[in-house]
Amino acid sequence: MGGASYPAGVVNVTGETLSLSTTLASLGMPGIETKQAIIYNPATDFRLHINPLIKAIWFYDNSQTGVAKWVNLKTNGIDLTDRTTTGSGTALDSITTSDRLLICFSDVVGGFYVDMNDSSVNATANRVMQCTYPVAAVWTALTETDGTIVATAKSLGVDGAVTFTATGWTSNHFGGNHKYGTHLAIDDVDSGLDTAEALDATETDITMDADPSSAIVAGDYIIIGSEVMYINASSATGNLLTVTRGVLGSTAATHSTNADTYIYRFDCPDAIDGFWLKVNWTGGDLGADTEIQNIWALNKNSSRGYFRAGVEYPISFDRRYTGAIEAILAAGTDTLQVTWVRTVAGGG
Numbered sequence: 001m002g003g004a005s006y007p008a009g010v011v012n013v014t015g016e017t018l019s020l021s022t023t024l025a026s027l028g029m030p031g032i033e034t035k036q037a038i039i040y041n042p043a044t045d046f047r048l049h050i051n052p053l054i055k056a057i058w059f060y061d062n063s064q065t066g067v068a069k070w071v072n073l074k075t076n077g078i079d080l081t082d083r084t085t086t087g088s089g090t091a092l093d094s095i096t097t098s099d100r101l102l103i104c105f106s107d108v109v110g111g112f113y114v115d116m117n118d119s120s121v122n123a124t125a126n127r128v129m130q131c132t133y134p135v136a137a138v139w140t141a142l143t144e145t146d147g148t149i150v151a152t153a154k155s156l157g158v159d160g161a162v163t164f165t166a167t168g169w170t171s172n173h174f175g176g177n178h179k180y181g182t183h184l185a186i187d188d189v190d191s192g193l194d195t196a197e198a199l200d201a202t203e204t205d206i207t208m209d210a211d212p213s214s215a216i217v218a219g220d221y222i223i224i225g226s227e228v229m230y231i232n233a234s235s236a237t238g239n240l241l242t243v244t245r246g247v248l249g250s251t252a253a254t255h256s257t258n259a260d261t262y263i264y265r266f267d268c269p270d271a272i273d274g275f276w277l278k279v280n281w282t283g284g285d286l287g288a289d290t291e292i293q294n295i296w297a298l299n300k301n302s303s304r305g306y307f308r309a310g311v312e313y314p315i316s317f318d319r320r321y322t323g324a325i326e327a328i329l330a331a332g333t334d335t336l337q338v339t340w341v342r343t344v345a346g347g348g
Contacts, residue, residue, distance in 0.1 A: 009343060009344050010341055010342070010343055011033070011342050011343060011344055012033075012341075012342040013339055013340065013341050013342070014030065014339070014340045014342075015337065015338065015339045015340070016338055016340075017335050017336060017337055017338070018327065018335070018336040018338060019333070019335055019336075020041065020044070020046060020327055020328065020329050020333060020334045020335065020336050021328075021329055021332070021333045022328065022329055022330070022331065022332075023328070024161070024298075024326055024327075024328045025326065025327055025328065025336075026051070026113050026161070026296065026298060026324055026325065026326035026327075027296075027324060027325055027326075027338065028081065028082075028083050028113070028115075028294055028295075028296030028323060028324045029083075029296075029317065029319070029322070029323055029324060029325070029340070030082065030083040030084075030340055031082045031083070031084070031342065032082065032319055033342040033343070033344075034317070034319075034340045034341065034342050035316060035317050035319055035341070035342070035343045036314065036315065036316045036317065036340075036341035036343060037314070037315050037317070037325070037338055037339060037340050037341060038312055038313070038314050038315075038338075038339040038341065039307070039312070039313045039315060039325075039336065039337070039338055039339075040310075040311070040312045040313070040336070040337045040339075041307065041309050041310075041327075041334055041335075041336045041337070042309060042310060042334065042335070042337070043309050043310070043334050044309050044329055044331075044332055044333075044334040045306070045307065045308050045309050045329075045330070046307050046309070046327050046328070046329055046334070046336065047304035047305065047306060047307070047327060047328050047329075047330075048304055048305050048307050048325065048326070048327045049299040049301065049304045049305065049325065049326045049327070050315070050317065050322050050324075050325055051109070051296065051297045051298060051299045051322065051323060051324040051325065051326055052105050052106045052107040052108075052109055052297045052299075052321065052322065052323060052324075053081075053105070053106040053297070053319065053320065053321050053322055053323035054074070054080075054081045054103060054104065054105055054106075054112075054295060054296065054297055054323055055074075055104040055105065055106055055272050055274045056072075056074055056102070056103070056104040056270045056272050056274070057072075057073040057074045057080050057081065057101065057102070057103050057104075057295065058070055058071065058072060058073065058101070058102045058268055058269070058270065059071040059073055059088075059091055059092065059099070059100075059101055059102075060099060060100050060101075060102060060186060060187075060265070060268075061091075061099055062096065062098035062099050062189060063096065063098075063099075065217055066219065067269075070268070070269050071091045072269070073088055073091065073101075073292075078091065080292055080293070080294055080295045081294070081295060081296065081323060082294075083115075083294050083296075087117050087120075087291045087292055087293040087294070088291050088292045088293075089291065090291075092286070092290050092291060092292060093286075093287075093288055093289055093290055093291075094285045094286060094287070094288050094290075095281055095285065095286040095290065096284075096285050097280065097281065097282055097283070097284065097285075098189055098280075099280065100186075100187070100278050100279060100280040101278070101279040101280075102186065102268060102276060102277070102278055102279075103276070103277045103279065103295070104270065104272050104274040104275065104276050104277075105274055105275045105276075105277065105297055106274055106275070106320070106321045106322075106323075107275060107321065108166060108169045108275055108300050109166075109275070109277075109297045109298055109299065109300055110163055110164065110165065110166075110298050110299055110300035110301070111144070111145075111161055111162050111163035111164055111297075111298040112161075112162055112277075112295055112296065112297055112298055113159075113160070113161050113162075113294075113295065113296050113297075113298060113324075114148050114156065114159065114160060114161075114162060114292060114294075114295055115159050115292070115293045115294035115295070115296075116148070116156060116157075116158065116159050116291065116292060116293060117291035117292070117293045118159075120289045120290060120291035121154075121156060121157050121158060121287070121290065122154050122155060122156040122157050122286045122287040122290045123154065123157070123287045124154060124284070124285065124286055124287045125151075125152040125153055125154055126152065126153045126154075126283045126284070127153065127154060127155050127156075127281050127282070127283045127284065127285075127286050128146075128149075128153055128155055128281065128282050128283055129144065129146045129148070129149075129155040129156075129162065129279060129280075129281055130142075130144075130279070130280055130281070130282055131144045131162070131164060131277055131278070131279050132277070132278045133166045133169050133275070133276070133277050133278070134169070134170055134172050134184050134276060135167075135168045135169065135170060136170055137172070137181065137182055137183055137184050137185075139184075139187075139278060140168075142164040142165075142166060143164060143165075144162055144163065144164040145161075145162070145163045145164070146160070146162050147160025147161040147162060147163070148160040148162065153283070155281055155286075156281075156286065156290055156292070161298060163298060165300075166300075169275055170275075171273055171274060171275055172184040172273070172274075172275075172276055173270075173271050173272060173273045173274070173276075174186065174266055174267070174268035174270065174271060174276075175266070175267065175268060175269070175270070175271040176271050178248055178266050179248055179249035180223075180226075180228045180248040180249050180250045180264075181226075181249065181250070182249065183266070184266070184276065185264060185265060185266040186265040186266055186267075186268060186278070187263075187265045187278070188223055188262040188263070188264055188265070189262060189263040189265060190260070190262055190263075191212075191215045191216055191222065191261045191262060191263050192210075192215055193208045193209060193210055193212055193215055193216065193261050194208070194209045194257075194258045194259060194260060194261060195207070195208060195209070195224065195255055195256075195257060195258060195259040195261065196208055196209040196239065196257065196258075197257055198254070198255065198256055198257050199224075199254060199255040199259075200254055201245070201246075201252040201253055201254055202245070202252070203245075204242060204243055204244070204245060205240050205241070205242055205243075206229075206240065206241045206242075206243060207238060207239055207240055208239045208240070208241060208261070209239070209258070210239060211236040211239055212234050212235075212236075212239060212240075212241050213234045213235065213236045215263075216231055216234050216241060216261075216263065217231065217234050218231050218232060218233050218234055219231060220234075220263055220264075221247070221248065221263070221264040221265075221266075222241075222243070222261055222262060222263060222264060223250075223261075223262045223263075223264040224255050224259050224260070224261055224262075225253060225255060225259065226250060226251070226253070227245070227246055227250045227251060227252060227253045227255070228246070228247050228248045228249075228250040228264055229241075229243040229244060229245055229246075229247060230243060230244040230247045231243055232244060248264075296323055296324035297323055297324055298324075298326060299326055304326075304327075304328065309334070325338070
C-alpha cells in the first residue's frame with residue numbers, strides 16, 4: 001500500500017451518521033480505498049481524533065497443528081478491519097483458553113472497538129477477556145475495561161469498546177531470526193506433560209510421563225525451565241521425545257524429574273513490525289457461535305482536536321497509518337454526518 005498523493009480521482013462516495021454525546025463514539029474507515037472524508041456536525045462544537053490502523057489480525061487456534069493453527073482475519077476473504085459484511089464466520093466459534101487473537105496496530109492505542117454480529121454473540125457466562133502487550137520482550141497484563149460484557153460476565157456478548165492504558169508498549173515482530181529471551185514469543189502453552197526422568201545437558205531422547213504424540217509433535221519447540229528444545233520426533237513408544245537441545249539462543253541445562261513442559265510459540269506468519277496485542281478469554285470455551293464483525297482502534301489520547309459546528313471539514317487520510325475516527329461532545333447530543341470519499345490515490 002503506497003502513500004496518498006492528492007489531488008486524486010474520486011471513485012465513490014458513501015455517507016453515514018454517528019450519534020454524538022458526552023460518551024466517546026467511533027467509526028472504522030470502510031475499506032482501504034477510503035482516503036478522504038467530509039465531516040459535518042450541524043449544531044454542536046465537537047472534538048475529533050484520527051486513530052491508528054490495525055495492520056494485522058491473526059487468530060491462533062491451539063487445537064490445530066502446523067499452519068492450520070493460524071487464521072488470517074485481515075484478508076479479502078475475512079477482513080475484520082474494512083467494515084464489509086464479511087465477519088469472522090466460524091473461525092472464533094468455541095474459542096478455548098489456549099486460543100488467542102493477535103492484533104497489530106500502527107501505533108500505541110488506548111483500546112479497540114468490537115462490532116459483533118448481532119445474531120452470533122457469546123452466550124456463555126463467566127468468560128472474561130484478558131489483554132496483554134509487550135514491554136521489551138515480556139508480555140504484560142493490562143487492566144482493561146471490557147465494554148463487550150453482558151451479564152453474567154459474557155465477554156463478546158454485545159458491541160462495545162475495550163479500553164486500557166498501556167505504559168511502555170514497545171514495537172515488536174514475530175518470526176525472522178528469533179532468539180529466546182530477546183524477541184517476543186506468542187505464548188508458552190502448558191503441554192500438560194512433565195518429564196519422567198532427570199536430564200543432564202546432553203540427552204536428546206527424553207521420556208515424558210505420558211504419550212506426547214497428541215500434545216507435542218515434530219516441528220514444535222518446547223521450553224523446560226529456560227531451555228528451548230526443537231522436537232525432531234514424537235513417539236508413543238516409550239513416551240519418547242527426540243529433541244535438539246539448547247536452540248534459539250538458549251542454553252542446554254539439567255532438569256529434574258517432573259519438570260513442567262511448555263509449547264513455545266513464536267511462529268506467527270506475519271513478521272510485521274508494530275504494536276502487538278494478545279487477547280484471550282479465561283473461564284472456558286466461548287459460545288459455540290461467536291462472530292466478530294469488525295474491529296477498529298481507539299486513540300490513547302484525550303487531547304482531541306477542536307471542531308466547530310456548522311462547518312464542513314474535508315480530511316485526507318494516510319491509510320498506511322490510519323483506520324478509524326472518534327468524536328465526543330462536551331455537552332448535549334448531536335449527529336455527526338460523515339461522507340466517506342474513496343479515491344485511487346496510493347494504489348489502494
